[in-house]
Amino acid sequence: MIEPTSDEREVEAKLRPTSLTEFVGQEKVVNQLNLILDAAKLHNRAPDHILLAGPPGLGKTTLAMIVAHDSGKPLRLTSGPAIQSSGDLASMLSALQSGDVLFIDEIHRMSRSAEEMLYLAMEDFRVDVMVGKGPGAASISLEIAPFTLVGATTRSGMLPTPLRDRFGFTAFLEYYEPADLVSVVTRASQKLGIEIESDAANALATRSRGTPRIANRLLRRVRDFAAVNRQPVITMDSVLSAMELFEVDALGLDRVDRQILTLLATQFSAKPVGLSTLAVAIGEEPDTIEAVIEPYLIRIGFIQRTPRGREITQHGIAHLTQAKR
Numbered sequence: 001m002i003e004p005t006s007d008e009r010e011v012e013a014k015l016r017p018t019s020l021t022e023f024v025g026q027e028k029v030v031n032q033l034n035l036i037l038d039a040a041k042l043h044n045r046a047p048d049h050i051l052l053a054g055p056p057g058l059g060k061t062t063l064a065m066i067v068a069h070d071s072g073k074p075l076r077l078t079s080g081p082a083i084q085s086s087g088d089l090a091s092m093l094s095a096l097q098s099g100d101v102l103f104i105d106e107i108h109r110m111s112r113s114a115e116e117m118l119y120l121a122m123e124d125f126r127v128d129v130m131v132g133k134g135p136g137a138a139s140i141s142l143e144i145a146p147f148t149l150v151g152a153t154t155r156s157g158m159l160p161t162p163l164r165d166r167f168g169f170t171a172f173l174e175y176y177e178p179a180d181l182v183s184v185v186t187r188a189s190q191k192l193g194i195e196i197e198s199d200a201a202n203a204l205a206t207r208s209r210g211t212p213r214i215a216n217r218l219l220r221r222v223r224d225f226a227a228v229n230r231q232p233v234i235t236m237d238s239v240l241s242a243m244e245l246f247e248v249d250a251l252g253l254d255r256v257d258r259q260i261l262t263l264l265a266t267q268f269s270a271k272p273v274g275l276s277t278l279a280v281a282i283g284e285e286p287d288t289i290e291a292v293i294e295p296y297l298i299r300i301g302f303i304q305r306t307p308r309g310r311e312i313t314q315h316g317i318a319h320l321t322q323a324k325r
């Protein structure tokens with residue numbers, strides 16, 4: 001995952017919704033979570049374990065923070081790649097206090113041994129640890145405090161079934177509708193004290209690829225553009241000029257998206273291409289293409305996944321042709 005800059009961190013902290021009422025869109029998920037959190041309060045117990053699945057930037061971390069905030073408990077944050085052994089996980093789990101919310105981002109990237117330890121921890125609030133070495137080694141079972149696990153994944157299909165089954169609830173986050181992104185942009189501008197005209201907010205929303213994180217990022221770029229050019233209000237013109245400068249087109253596609261489409265259309269003659277070949281051709285990790293770049297291109301119908309690889313569609317080709325004019 002790309003490390004945020006300090007400006008991004010500061011702005012994100014200001015913009016992150018802290019309650020489900022502030023959380024824009026995803027109505028179904030919000031209603032489901034509301035019910036789970038209310039039921040937990042009613043029975044005075046920790047909420048069930050929750051799995052949040054969906055592409056990056058749609059609000060998984062935000063929802064984990066809201067769950068903790070709503071339960072009045074701290075959020076303990078870690079990520080799958082940081083848990084490389086069952087020992088890493090055991091020390092984290094044994095430090096939890098009753099009712100804590102443990103957030104594991106990219107949970108599909110945890111090590112196998114840690115995953116197995118997590119099954120027991122989620123179900124029985126126990127961990128089995130090995131003590132000693134060689135023939136004298138023994139497994140002892142330790143009790144841990146009851147906690148709520150919130151797992152986030154961009155690749156729910158990669159989670160083993162036994163792990164998936166241990167979550168009481170799975171929320172599938174969808175790309176946001178343009179109207180919701182207009183709300184995200186408007187809310188963010190208010191929080192940052194930026195004045196933005198409504199057609200400018202619409203134009204930013206349609207370039208945000210269905211993703212609040214991108215909406216906030218584009219707003220920051222336009223804010224910079226307006227500030228440097230001494231424009232007190234963000235207008236449609238400021239948005240168009242800033243987007244041109246940053247090479248973001250009318251659908252929100254950037255240079256890497258266009259590079260992929262161009263390669264698929266020309267170098268590979270609109271024939272299916274394997275993921276690893278495509279990754280080498282554009283100099284990106286296959287994982288980044290699969291989890292970050294291509295889901296949106298597939299969603300807008302520019303690329304399709306076939307059993308033989310990725311293929312550009314007629315829509316994708318038409319978009320490239322239009323962009324060249």
Ligand SMILES: Nc1ncnc2c1ncn2[C@@H]1O[C@H](COP(=O)(O)OP(=O)(O)OP(=O)(O)O)[C@@H](O)[C@H]1O
Nearest residue numbers: 012015016023024056057058059060061062212213
């Ligand atoms: N529903 C929403 N309403 C308003 N702002 C939102 C919403 N969802 C996300 N955001 C904003 O988008 C930013 C990114 O959200 P978040 O970090 O929760 O995404 P994520 O799904 O965890 O991404 P990743 O998988 O890359 O970690 C947040 O800082 C937040 O300000």
